[in-house]
Amino acid sequence: QVQLVESGGGLVQAGGSLRLSCAASGFTFSSYTMGWFRQAPGKAREVVAAITWSGRTYNADSVKGRFTISRDNAKNTVYLQMNSLKPEDTAVYYCAARIRSASGSYVLPQSYNYWGQGTQVTVSS
Secondary structure, eight states, rough: OEEEEEEEEEEEEEEOOOOEEEEEEEEEGGGGGEEEEEEOOTTTEEEEEEEEETTTTTEOGGGGGEEEEEEETTTTEEEEEEOOOOOOOOEEEEEEETTOOSSSTTSSSGGGGGEOOOOOEEEEO
């Protein structure tokens, strides 16, 4: 049974930091691209960052220089280090997994096979 379990969300003041973790199980983690997405109320789900099975990373323009995605294949875990947080970063953050052979860009939510339940991040001004 595939599971993606996010943790690390919470309430933080603007300028602060959080580290999200996503523990994966039930599939061959090292063969999957992993992504972090977020969805704010009334807005579409958007990609934040992604890391391919080979370790190549992508960051959305809105988080470049502030967020860093990484993975530990030995622990089947993907991380999102978030620094210099802004109120506009407030959203539910989701972890997602995409099989290596998937088609389409890995910035597209519909190209991902598995999703976590999400963790709330709230940044106060």
